[in-house]
Amino acid sequence: MCGRFNVSSTPGLQALMDSLGLSIDLPPPRFNIAPTESVGLLARFSDVVEVRSARWWLTPAWSKGPDTKYAMFNARCEGLKKSPAFRKPFASQRGIVPMSSFIEWRAGEGGKQPWLITNEASALSVAALWDFWRPPGSNNQESLLSCTLVTTAAANPFEPWHKRMPVMLTPDEAASWLAPGTIESDSALFDPRLKENLYLYPVDRAVGNSRIKDSNGMDPVGDTVLLKAEDVSSPAERQGERQVE
Numbered sequence: 001m002c003g004r005f006n007v008s009s010t011p012g013l014q015a016l017m018d019s020l021g022l023s024i025d026l027p028p029p030r031f032n033i034a035p036t037e038s039v040g041l042l043a044r045f046s047d048v049v050e051v052r053s054a055r056w057w058l059t060p061a062w063s064k065g066p067d068t069k070y071a072m073f074n075a076r077c078e079g080l081k082k083s084p085a086f087r088k089p090f091a092s093q094r095g096i097v098p099m100s101s102f103i104e105w106r107a108g109e110g111g112k113q114p115w116l117i118t119n120e121a122s123a124l125s126v127a128a129l130w131d132f133w134r135p136p137g138s139n140n141q142e143s144l145l146s147c148t149l150v151t152t153a154a155a156n157p158f159e160p161w162h163k164r165m166p167v168m169l170t171p172d173e174a175a176s177w178l179a180p181g182t183i184e185s186d187s188a189l190f191d192p193r194l195k196e197n198l199y200l201y202p203v204d205r206a207v208g209n210s211r212i213k214d215s216n217g218m219d220p221v222g223d224t225v226l227l228k229a230e231d232v233s234s235p236a237e238r239q240g241e242r243q244v245e
Contacts, residue, residue: 002074002126002149002166004114004207005102006031006218007040012121013100017042017051019171020096020125020178024051031218032103034210035073041147043095043130044178056097058148059133060085066133066144075129075148077167077190086148089129090185094177096169097128097149101218103207106161114207115161116218117200125174126150127167127189153192157227161200170195198227 007013008029017024020042033039033056041054058072059065062084072085080090101118118124127150134143150167158165169177173189183189202222206212 002102002104002151003035004210005033005097005099005126006116007033007098008100008122008215010100010122012123013098015121016098016123016125020174021049022051029215031213031215032207032210036068039097039147041095041097041128041130041145042178043093043128044180049178052145054095054130055144055146056149057146058085058089058129058131059144059146061088061131061133063133065135066146072148074151074164076164077150077152077185080129080150081185086129089131089148091182092180093130094183095128095130095147096174096177097126097147099124099126102126102166103203104161105208111205112208113202114205115200116203116220117161117198119168119196119198124166125169125171127169127177150190152190155192155194155227155230157194157230158198165192168195193230194227196229200225200227 009026014026027040036055036057038053039056040051042051056073075086080086100122101116103114103116105112105114128147129150130145130147132143132145151164152167154163154165167190169189201220201224204217204221207217
């Protein structure tokens with residue numbers, strides 16, 4: 001996780017872009033986006049926050065070049081300070097990949113069933129890392145911008161779908177993630193909890209084929225499941241609330 005996602009023209013996603021200070025219109029809708037494809041990456045480049053197209057599969061600056069030998073489309077938050085590929089990006093090259101929904105496969109009768117997952121606004125800010133790779137002897141115009149999505153352990157309600165989930169940022173967390181400065185690997189933004197309600201519904205198994213880009217493949221083929229946001233207050237805070245009541 002996360003291995004597929006969608007970017008559709010929802011009012012919520014446009015509002016998300018506006019809230020991040022970006023005066024841009026959403027690109028045409030794209031569905032069933034898969035690793036190695038280009039994605040919209042929101043990040044601070046030369047001290048200016050903007051959206052650029054990036055290859056969704058991190059190619060570290062020090063590597064020999066793009067390949068798929070190692071699964072670099074996701075980055076586990078637990079290893080961001082340990083991995084040579086992620087250490088520098090985590091320190092100073094953090095970004096966000098906006099999406100309207102993502103897809104996860106859940107084991108069931110008849111095989112794995114894809115589920116579409118989103119929030120009420122159909123607008124998710126997923127934490128990402130990025131890097132530039134340049135061929136030996138090349139100039140900046142020949143550089144490759146690539147990115148990876150950061151994942152954390154699944155919140156308890158999400159575990160039936162997958163043991164991992166993308167790090168979905170609140171507006172305040174998104175601002176902190178994009179700002180210069182250090183974020184610790186044990187930051188609360190990586191906590192395995194649901195920060196907002198998530199809505200999940202099964203979609204056509206055909207989306208398992210990454211060449212299927214039709215929006216009809218994202219229509220529900222079963223009932224929607226609601227996973228409610230978790231209480232993030234401490235036991236002491238909850239005790240105080242009960243006393244006030």
